[in-house]
Amino acid sequence: MFELRPRGGGPAPVAVFSLGRQVLPRTAVEEDPDLLHAARAWLAARGSRELRAVDETGSSICAERFTLSDLGSSATQAVRKVITLAPSNAELVASLGCFERVIACEDSSDSPPETAKCERLGPDLGPDLDRVAELRPDLVFSSLSVPGMERIVTGLRARGVPQRVLAPRSITDVIAEVRLAGADLGVPDRAEEVVAAMEAEAAALRQARPPRAAKVYLEWWPRPMFTPGAACFTNNLIELAGGINVFADRPGASVEITPAELVAADPDICFVSWCGVALEKLDPDNLIRRPGLEALRAARAGRVIRLDERYSGRPGPHMLEAARIMARAIASL
Structure with a gap:
């Protein structure tokens, strides 16, 4: 729920957003069309690319698929700064x-x-x-x-x-964004070199995968517990490593789960990769000792591994290092 504070002051109407529907006061949208841009940006940050804006009565204001290019604006001159x-x-x-x-x-x-x-x-x-x-x-x-x-x-x-x-x-999106950035910066040939290197690395990882995919839990944050959902690039990294994300069916890019849900998912191996936390400060024992996870088989067996968030959480040319780290751990199962 959001308060929409008018630029000129006065009462603040309320908007309510979810992945499935965004409720906005029709009058506010008519007065400030940028509210729809704000709704698109809110959705994109949660992995969605589909706007379903309705007014207070449930009548449609705007229903469309959008792209990230719709949210930005082009440089007006050569990009030097x-x-x-x-x-x-x-x-x-x-x-x-x-x-x-x-x-x-x-x-x-x-x-x-x-x-x-x-x-x-x-x-x-x-x-x-x-x-x-x-x-x-x-x-x-x-x-x-x-x-x-x-x-x-x-x-x-x-x-x-x-x-x-x-x-x-x-990963396909990352490669597309490398090319877009290369065009923005006037270095398309260099962008193609980066893309070729990423594609070759991904192909090598894919070829080395074990015949049976391991069930993987990757933890973005311990309290509350957050993990990648269906709309996260990390699913590709896990797949290249020879695994499958146990929460890949959950909508959104990052989803909150409970200890009981993790126990029910029964992963073969867990990776702690907390956002913004340095590798040396990641604590696998936090997951092993956490209340509610006493029956988590992977934790009981000590199959909880540190994973540097600088690779797993940063979508770009270095992200495939996360897949290599996970692949080594999965191969040891």
Whole structure:
């Protein structure tokens, strides 16, 4: 539920969003069509690409499929000044050999090493968008890979800042976004080299998979428990590693589950890959000792593995390293 605060003040009408339906006051949409853009961004951050906006009576306002290109805006000149607003986007620009154009990034970007010299704009879910506008970038690479980032995309739009919005749901999407970024930056040939390397790595992983897929649980966060759902690129990584996500049937990109649901899913192996947590601070024993998971066979057998979130949680050229790490663990079962 969201309060829609009018720019000129006055009573704030309410909007209610879910993946299946978005309820908006018709009058508010007529007065501010950007509300539909905000609804699309909210949906994209949760893995959906289908808008079903209705008014208070349930009558349709807009029903359509949309693309991420609908959410961004093109650069108006050659792209020489770039801002990245997600660690995966910084790595993408670097893979294209263009990081020298990056003038600022959000706080959690740590690769390539040159990020240390960039101006920092604040946390990934709350960068200083006024400062972004002041820097007058030719293009911002924004993201909708995490719920909450829709506020950034809509905030950039409100400030008239050109942006390429990235939110891949599969390796195929990542490859398409590499090509889009290559076109934006004027380096399409380099983009094709990155794509070719990723495709070759994926093919090698696919060929090495065991004949029987292992049931895999990957944990984004321990309390409450979050895991990838149907609309997450991580499913592809698990498949390339020789596994299948036990919650791949759940709608959305990231879904909350209960200990009882995990026990019922009965994975063969579990990976802890908590968002924003360094590899050395990941604690497999947290899952093994967690109340409610006493009957989880994988935990009892010690089949809980650390997985660096810099690979599993950053959709880009380095993501296949997560598949390699999982493949080694699955091969040892």
